[in-house]
Amino acid sequence: MTTITRNLPSFIRDPAIGLIGTRCYISLVENLHIADTVCLKLAISKALGVAIVLGGAVMKIPQLLLILRARHARGLSLPAFALETLAYLITLVYAYRNSYPFSTYGENLFLTIQNIAITLLIIYYMPSGQNHLTTKRAKSNAPSVLIGGVISAVASYTLLILPMNMLQLLQLGTVPISLFSKIPQIRENHRNQSTGQLSVFAVASQVFGCAARLFTTVTEMGDSLVFAGFALALVLNVALGAQIWMYWGRSVPSTKEHWPREKDDFANVVEPSEIPNAQYQTSHLTGNTAPAAGRRWARKVD
Structure with missing residues (x-):
């Protein structure tokens, strides 16, 4: 052999x-x-890392397709995806600047790009009006999408030039960021009693990916900050997976569109058939007859 x-x-x-x-x-x-356990663990870690990177390249594609097919992002929390994108971006830049093997963080590159696209789609399909009563996309959302794209580019460049000690603090901050990124989505699911357009494939992939990343982080990186981030992400993704199982088959109740009632040009219009028969009264003074005052046509003053 x-x-x-x-x-x-x-x-x-x-x-x-x-x-x-x-x-x-x-x-x-x-x-x-x-x-040779040392080399065997390394080989397993590398194999898992490559699989996670390849999976990360398509992990959020089903979520994107769900939004585009439905032409709405009902049930998805904008703060959740925005914070999750920030956590991915910080971890990506932190690992890159520490020269870690690409197989230990490569999926964050693809997940960051896909999450930015999802976040911009949520903004694009966000209901118009502050009361969120209409599901019709407003054309005024286009500038917000552009602003979101610019913010993403500026944030990426800022992290690349940030001093390393500050970047380490931000990496430590990904732990609470991950926590706060999942809580809005978990709360949104609980409020709607449905997971809406949340992708089952994406959540399941994140659960298995985070579990595998715990192993690869210990084996190849030994970075406690990165390990803590993946551990918390695993717990929160398991919570989302449990909600998908609990609310399976339920849809988010749609809100009716409220349109302003159009004002009629005419008010108090009386159909001719509704005009009462003229009643004649006899004047005690002249003896002449005159029709009684009936209902008149009235045009509403604009």
Whole structure:
């Protein structure tokens, strides 16, 4: 068997060496030394990391499609997605600037991009009016979408040039940010007794992804700040998953559109058939008869 593993083609050998290193490749692949627990844990961590990165590239696509197909984002919390996007962005820049292996944080790149798109769609389909009584998208939301895109770009650039000690504080802040990012969505689901357009695939992927990231963080990074963020995210995503199971099949009650009542041009209009028969009264002074004053046509003054 080792004769085969020691003569693998270069298109298999080179990526494997780049992933787990020469020593672990020789130990696990060429010598088939499965008892090498250090290299075995590293190989499992790398495999999980690559799988998570690939999964992250499509994790939020179903959520995007749900919003676009329904042409509304009912049941999705704007603060929840905005804060979640910020947490993804901070973790992404923090890992990048610490030169961690891409397999340990790569999904954050794709999740940040997808979350920005979802957040902008929520803004775009946000009901018009402050009372949120209408579900018709207002054209005035377009400038808000543009402003949201500009804010995302500025925030990304700011994190890239921020001093490292301040970035570490922000990474520590992703723990409460993750907490506050999920609470609005959990509360929205509880209030509606439905998860609305929340994607089952996205939530399930986040649960498994966070669980796997706990293992890869301990194995490859050893960063307690990153570990704490993934641990809290796992708990909150499990809570969202439980709500999906509890409210399965229920839809968010839609609100009726309230349109202003149009004012009639005419008020107190009386149909001709409704005009009473003229009644004649005899004047005691002249003896002449005159029709009694009936209901008159009245045009409403604008």
